[in-house]
Amino acid sequence: MTPSSASRPSGINGFAAAAPDNTKSRVTVVGSGNWGSVAAKLIASNVLKLHSFHDEVRMWVFEEILPTGEKLSEVINKTSENVKYLAGIKLGKNVIADPDLEHAVQGANMLVFVTPHQFMEDICKRLVGKIRKDAQAISLIKGMEVRVEGPYMISTLITKQLGVNCCVLMGANIANEIAVEMFSEATVGYRENKEIAHKWVQLFNTPYFMISIVEDVEGVELCGTLKNVVALAAGFVDGLEMGNNTKAAIIRIGLREMKALSKSLYPSVKDSTFFESCGVADVITTCLGGRNRKCAEAFAKNGGKRSFDELEAEMLQGQKLQGVSTAKEVYEFLSTRGWLEGFPLFSTVHEICTGRLPPSSVVKHMEHVPKILPPGRL
């Protein structure tokens, strides 16, 4: 709590309610799942040290009634803990859960979006005209849809719908590991405005969570989605017990296709982005652990005889598998463009998922080096 806020009437948890002091930045986290809660925790610890930010961090909570009959938002505000999605971790007393979306963003000029990607269209619609005109946004949302006309970038959706600049933050980020302060890194992708990128770094960076910045929103955001297709390939290799050599080769080929596809879509995408946490490190993490890899391993072990739907239901306790639908979308996109041949790994993964090819095909037909194709209309 800063001295100036201490003299104002206290809000929930003793922190100042809607702040009249507009010289200070005010952060709202839109989303309160596993990763959203960790994001709030990181930001909450940083704003207390930064004079240019309000101490209070609001977090929009999609309200749920817990088995105890209590409301999730109320329990978070009472205990500073998201007992449902990040149990056992204190978020900081300055995190204020708010179940009212419009109220949660009121007065905030730094908006952090971290919800499942399929909710964003609706959330944006609800926020039109409700946010500050000088607001800045950042998306932590991985796993966009890849439509036949091109990837449906969440950063673009936010910018178009809300008229605000939008950065992205991606990386090798397993929420539960960062929650317990294990060392990792992330990448902020920004467009032109480097100063804003540095402001996001101030909010997220800690000694155990190191942020780098790159002027490449599209490259960073595409990494967060395309890596899931690579993870399926790595899972097939694991299921077939093909060894570390093969796994490393498949990860490398996957990274190459991620790079080639991103550059074909957006000529502004930089090679160097793929050396950042959002690129090589996130691919590695996702191919070592992660649910896509795990289910793909089981799929290959069963020789493709049990469907992904079945394995997902059995293995993931209600969580959804991103990779299979992304692989399908990427395949359809590549097919429409006539680009399939340049992306043998992406194509093969989809054909394995649908049963057209056996899992062992993952190491075949890899001789086609992807070309960077001329960008088409998106």
Added chain:
Amino acid sequence: MTPSSASRPSGINGFAAAAPDNTKSRVTVVGSGNWGSVAAKLIASNVLKLHSFHDEVRMWVFEEILPTGEKLSEVINKTSENVKYLAGIKLGKNVIADPDLEHAVQGANMLVFVTPHQFMEDICKRLVGKIRKDAQAISLIKGMEVRVEGPYMISTLITKQLGVNCCVLMGANIANEIAVEMFSEATVGYRENKEIAHKWVQLFNTPYFMISIVEDVEGVELCGTLKNVVALAAGFVDGLEMGNNTKAAIIRIGLREMKALSKSLYPSVKDSTFFESCGVADVITTCLGGRNRKCAEAFAKNGGKRSFDELEAEMLQGQKLQGVSTAKEVYEFLSTRGWLEGFPLFSTVHEICTGRLPPSSVVKHMEHVPKILPPGRL
């Protein structure tokens, strides 16, 4: 066997001895350990299909007497199997083991060097004046010394001592996995002469061992050595059970330092080299399996209380640990140049190995992004 060789007097195994037909290329593999034997197998399968190469592949064998009392070279020629270093794998009948180094290289214009790096100085001395003037060389030798004046590149040693052009072949190559034809990749680094690079590709490439080429001998060769330092860091992370997130971050930081150091040493080194098999894939393989990682894991598990010498003796059955000495050499080199600060991971790994820092330091002090430093005199 080609029709032309069939009419000549037969050598060992029915293949032609020293060939009078100098229009055809003739390959000798200098070295017959685990990786050398696999290299001979790959080449032997390819030359039979290539009209521009002699069918016979000679392999210099450092002679040993087996427990049965037989000579290793004779057993290889009788069984087409290197019973000591690659048991159970047929090398091809056209691989001719030869214990006489000078005789083995006679008439050969394609020389493949694949011995432990510390033997190369002596081997080169013995070969001066003994090889064809138009010979081409390739080094598969990983793990050069890094001296205070700079890395002691094996490709440079070969070129200087023998007066021949020397390419390198590196990559995510666990010999035993390639021996059983599991899919993997490798990278050939060449200098100017792309035609020669393609000739090496013809000799090594198979559907399960895919070769790409890059015009960057130094970058490719340095990857094969520096990755062992990264593997120690990954092993510490494993030993401390820091999770996949942290491991991926450390691998990424390691790759970044490999790139920065290589570029500081040789401005001609290309970023793109580190996306090849010799770069990202070899680092991943080495950080997933490999003896450096394994011993470093045990070292961290024991809180640094048991020395690497002790662990090596216990865990490696006589094999040597490359990473610890490379880390020391790199540290001394960086220290001499005043570059330590720019390479926090490389420096920290050495300080952990010597006990000056605890294994948990591997995730600390990583905030110093390595700069590409002006190249000094090597």
